[in-house]
Amino acid sequence: MSSTKKREQFAVFKSIIALVLIAGCLWAAQWQYHRGVARHDRNFIIEKHSTMTPVSLASVQAQPENHEWQPVITRGVFDPDTQILLRNRYFEGKYGFELLTKFNDTGGRSYWVDCGWVQAGKNAQTRPTLPQLPEGSVEIVGRLRLDSSLPRGSFFAIPTNSDTGLVSKANAQGGATSEDFYLDLISGTAPALSPAAPAELPELSDGPHMAYAAQWVFFGGLIGYGRFLIRREVLTRK
Numbered sequence: 001m002s003s004t005k006k007r008e009q010f011a012v013f014k015s016i017i018a019l020v021l022i023a024g025c026l027w028a029a030q031w032q033y034h035r036g037v038a039r040h041d042r043n044f045i046i047e048k049h050s051t052m053t054p055v056s057l058a059s060v061q062a063q064p065e066n067h068e069w070q071p072v073i074t075r076g077v078f079d080p081d082t083q084i085l086l087r088n089r090y091f092e093g094k095y096g097f098e099l100l101t102k103f104n105d106t107g108g109r110s111y112w113v114d115c116g117w118v119q120a121g122k123n124a125q126t127r128p129t130l131p132q133l134p135e136g137s138v139e140i141v142g143r144l145r146l147d148s149s150l151p152r153g154s155f156f157a158i159p160t161n162s163d164t165g166l167v168s169k170a171n172a173q174g175g176a177t178s179e180d181f182y183l184d185l186i187s188g189t190a191p192a193l194s195p196a197a198p199a200e201l202p203e204l205s206d207g208p209h210m211a212y213a214a215q216w217v218f219f220g221g222l223i224g225y226g227r228f229l230i231r232r233e234v235l236t237r238k
Contacts, residue, residue, distance in 0.1 A: 008230075008231065008234040008235075011231070011234075014227065014230070015227065018223055018224065018226075018227040021220075021223045022220045022223050022224055025216045025217070025219045025220030025223065026216070026217070026220050028212075028216040029212075029213045029214075029215075029216035029217045029220070030213070032209045032210070032212040032213040032216060033209070033210065033213040035207075035209045036206060036207065036209030036210045036213065039206055039207055039209060040206050043204045043205075043206065045068070045069065046069050046201060046202065046204060047204060049067065049068065049069035049070040050069045050070070050071070050143060050201060052070050052071060053071070054070075054071035054072060054073050054141050055070065055071075055072055055073065056072065056073055056074070057072040057073065057074040057105070057144070057183075058074075058107060060072060060144065061109075061179075061181070064144055064146060064180070064181040065146060067144050068144055068145060068146050069143050069144065069145070069201075070143065070144050071141055071142070071143055071144075071186060072141070072142060072143075072144050072183070073139065073140070073141050074103075074105050074139070074140060074142075074183075075105060075106050075137060075138065075139045075140075076103055076104050076105030076106050076107075076137065076138070076140075077103070077104055077135075077136060077137055077138070078101050078102070078103055078104075078113070078133045078134070078138070079101065079102040079103070079104060080101065080133055082101070082102035083099065083100065083101045083102070083130070084099075084100040084101075084112075085097035085098070085099060085100075085118070085128070086098040086100065089117055091117045091119075091197045094119055094120075095119075095120050096117050096118055096119045096120045096128065097117070097118050097120060097128060098114060098116070098117055098118075098199070099114070099115040099116060099117070099118050099130060099131070100112045100113070100114055100115070100182075101113050101115050101133065102178070103140070103183070106137070109179050110178055110179065111178050111179040111181060111182050111183065112178060112182040112183075113140070113142060113182065113183045113184075113185050114142075114145075114182060114183065114184045114185060114199045115131065115133070115185050115195055116131075116185060116195030116196065116197050116198040116199055117195075117196075117197035117198075117199075118130055118131070118197075131192055131195070131196075132192055133192060133193075134188075134190040134192055134193065138188050138189050138190055138193060139188060139189045140183070140185060140186075140187070140188040140189075140193055141185075141186045141187045141188065142183030142184050142185045142186050143183065143184040143186060143199075144181060144183060145181060145182050145183065145184055146180070146181055147178075147179075147180040147181055147182065184198065184199040185198060185199070186198060
């Protein structure tokens with residue numbers, strides 16, 4: 001009496017599809033894992049640098065990428081005619097803008113200073129009330145930030161006292177007239193230099209990336225186990 005070997009239709013095709021799906025799950029797991037590691041490393045740097053004692057900007061400006069988030073001290077003058085408002089910024093549930101002002105220091109450098117949040121006017125055509133920055137030379141303390149991490153947002157031109165009218169959409173990411181870094185204002189030698197709503201540190205949670213990575217590994221395992229059960233069911237079918 002001869003036995004007939006059972007064959008599964010499209011077995012190779014099904015196995016290839018399963019392998020492709022498993023590979024996709026493992027790729028997604030690896031991607032989430034590396035995102036989690038990168039975010040953890042970023043949070044560690046922010047926590048470490050933001051709590052350091054302020055140092056002179058001149059001592060770290062040669063390599064700002066190694067000192068991002070560290071408080072620095074510098075002296076110079078604000079240029080109130082060169083300001084930018086970034087739209088869509090919220091503070092305690094209120095709509096407003098983030099105020100960036102050009103700062104010219106005593107070393108001849110020019111860069112943006114994030115002076116914090118300001119509340120929007122009563123309508124889109126109304127200029128918001130801006131803090132009155134002190135005239136003359138001042139000393140400020142601010143967190144050193146890289147140009148590439150400057151807050152994104154569309155611009156709102158602020159009228160100036162000059163004959164030119166509106167401030168152009170200045171290159172807020174380090175154009176020809178600014179350094180490749182900027183400062184988050186913390187305090188200064190005048191009361192007006194302590195923002196009521198300063199630029200905040202980002203959320204320092206590591207996020208759900210590691211949990212997502214584990215989920216993708218689990219999904220890949222389910223696909224492999226499901227393919228095994230289907231194959232076994234076919235082979236043991238009478």
